[in-house]
Amino acid sequence: MRNNRNSGWRVRCLNDCVRTLAQKLALAVALSIALPAAAAGNSGAVANIDLASGQAWTLSIDDGPAREITVPGGGFNSDRQAPPWIEMCGDGRGKRAVKDHVVYQRKLTIPKNAAGCATVLEVGAVNHGAEVYLVDGAKETLVATHIGPNMPIVADLTAYVVPGHEYLLKIKAYPMWHYPHTVPNGFIYQEGWTQPTNGWASKFSFGIAKYIRLMVYPPVRIRDLFVQPSVSKASLVCDVWLENHSAVERSVKLRTRLTSWNSAHWKYPALPDTTATVPAHGQSKVTIGPVNWALGSGSYWWPNKPFRENYAPQLHNLDIALSEKGKTLQTLTRRFGFAEWTEGPYYYLVNGVRLNFISDATPEAAMSEYDCYSTAAAFLPPTVAGSGCPETWKRYMRLGICANRIHQSTPTEYMMNAADETGFMLIPETAIRGYQQERWNEENFTRAPRELAQACRNHPSVCFYSLQNEENPAWVGALADAIVTVDATRPLVFEDSEQNHPGAVFGRSGAHAYALLHYRPAPTNATSMIAGMGECAWNGSANQRTNAPFLEQFAFQVLQGRCANWAYYSGWDWINYWPNFLEGMSAAKHVWKQQYHEDRQAGQDGWNSPVINCVQKAFSPCLVLDADFYFTNGTFGANWPAKLPLYHSGQSFERTVQVFNDELDGDEVLLRWSLHWDSPQGPLVDEKQEHLKIKPGFHLAETIHAQIPSIHIKVVRHLYLVLESVKAGQLRFHDESVCFLVPPTDL
DSSP states (O other), X not given: OHHHHHHHHHHHHHHHHTTSHHHHHHHHHHHTTTSTTSOSBOOOOSEEEEOOBSSSOEEEETTOOEEEOOBSSSOTTOTTSSSOSOOSSTTSSOOOSOSSOEEEEEEEEOOGGGTTSEEEEEEEEXXXXXXXXXEETTEEEEEXXXXXXXXXXXXXXXXXXXXXXXXXEEEEEEOGGGSSSOSOOOSOOHHHHHOGGGSOOOOOOOEEEEEEEEEEEOSEEEEEEEEEEETTTTEEEEEEEEEEOSSSOEEEEEEEEEEXXXXXXXXXXXXXXXXXXXXXXXXXXXEEEEEEOOSOGGXXXXXXXXOOTTOOOXXXXXXXXXXXXXXXXXXXXXXXXXXXXXXXXXXXXXXXEEEOEEEEEEEGGGSSSTTHHHHSGGGSOOSSTTOHXXXXXXXXXXXXXXXXXXXXXXXXXXHHHHHHHHTOEEEEBOSOBTTTTOOOOHHHHHHHHHHHHHHHTTOTTBOOEEOOBSOOHHHHHHHHHHHTTTOOSSOEEEEOSSSOSSOEEXXXXXXXXXXXXXXXXXXXXXXXXXXXXXXXXXXXXXGGGGGOOTTHHHHHHHHHHHHTTOXXXXXXXXXXXXXXXXXXXXXXXXXXXXXXXXXXXXXXXOTTSHHHHHHHHHTOTTOEEOHHHHHHHOSOOTTOOOOOOBOOTTOEEEEEEEEEEOSSSOOEEEEEEEEEESSTTSOEEEEEEEEEEOOTTEEEEEEEEEEOOOOOOSSOEEEEEEEEEEETTEEEEEEEEEEEEEOOTTO
């Protein structure tokens, strides 16, 4: 019966949609959604006109003379502009070529098929604020304003334009100093403007960034929606916001269905039709469901842990048709993953399973390109196999890094789509940095987390939100209160540099965020609350942040955090130490790089180098660790290990190892160990294997017992302990670096 109803749904949509050009275009989009290569979401627009250009736009600074500029081109301060318009710190005194504002202008013709429709300007971001004007002859009209960096801007032009008519589009953009420290700054290195040679120079984009386009929509349209799966309740709910751009009240109908992005054959629940009345020039919210979701864990979105090269998470499509009096106005698809992110007593869970995080923290403004997430090949669609953003997320996962904090910026829709499709996890963060000179502004600052959640909430790869970097503790509660009004389905964190200890900050609503610490000493055991390291900066002491030795330091600190039950561990940031780790990037182009990256210089392949092998072992989900041996020897280095335990001929041998099961399914782990003379492949002394039960996300201590043979030893010999773990018949971990000394028997 459900198949018959779906067939009827298709026929009715077909009959309705062929009547107008706009409906034909919408149908073409709707029919493409079943293909695995279909986009994660579509706009349901009648027309989509890209306004990007290298010739059509001009820019003037502080009402001075205008000249051509590329839009978007990494911002007006970008070195992608020819020549750059502004040098932020070139004179060593924080030179600013813009005193207050710049003005972008270009001609804009409204399409003739926009008659009776909604005409909307959409901009990826204008940093740090914008006023959008339409100029028609001598008449100049302000149509929209926005304050805050990195967030999408929507300007409704419908009431101000005539189809077929030409206008002058004018966007007045303000840098952050127009707002005296009362607007989120993004991670712009203010300290670098006075000392540019110290490597802190910012590549943040000022002005228009990401994209700019003119959209034509039906007069009543789906403006936004929020798909909310719940594993714990086995239910699905979707909130839909409808917008009426016309001058009369409209009554509309929503028809919805579920399909598989993976082309899998799920027996989806039927979704009810819904009707709504949308006031003139107003909005209405419609809730679809809740409906029962009884498809089981195989239908859930799961992170790619352990990493598999060709893993494809389960994703689903919500197909929506909006109609009025039997005529289809709009069809669109929203892809989603059935995933639920929650907190445990001292850890995070995905779909009810404990998940431990090893992460990076990527600062867009300190990478190789201006407007990096929109311009750098590493974050764009692939051009050949093994390229683009999917490859970026896979490179992280090959290391054992399963997440990335999008540091004081906003991921693009494509970055999130690629993370959804590869099983990588993202932590979007607001552009609020309490450690700088920012001053609390209720309206500007609480807007930032609301807009962040609205942009990211439909992606299963978004595991939690970071409210603030290097926080001002007094601000955290209000930011938590603000974000849960838009999305209350994710855990919240803040990046700490003031609190200096694990713990949560609560807002008045009861919403709370846990601290992710910065540059703290080695972690102690955490089993009473969530504890995490947000930035360890790869160093052992806070006064050595810019001269920390190699990546081995970070690997060692992750081992400490894993043994201490810390839920999250991250450095800042990976490509500072391996600048050409990502496609198209290099030490020459990278803004803030450490001096210690000799084996990972541009043009060299650091994969399979000793340091990367060391990192991958430390990050292994099924790690087996002789913690006493590793922690006694300290940070990895050229002479590691330097302190070898002493055992004697004939002595009982006993070691305690930590066995980890950080994979998301299966609790059977086989521990194998063997003891060898002189080398890991030397004569066998003893070997055993033990079948262990370890819940996903947990680890346990297991004691190894053996007897060293009672033999005569003339010169000091080494004993090597080889440690392995096996799951589902496959070797998951192998380590042969643990060794001991056995002195001569005549001593």
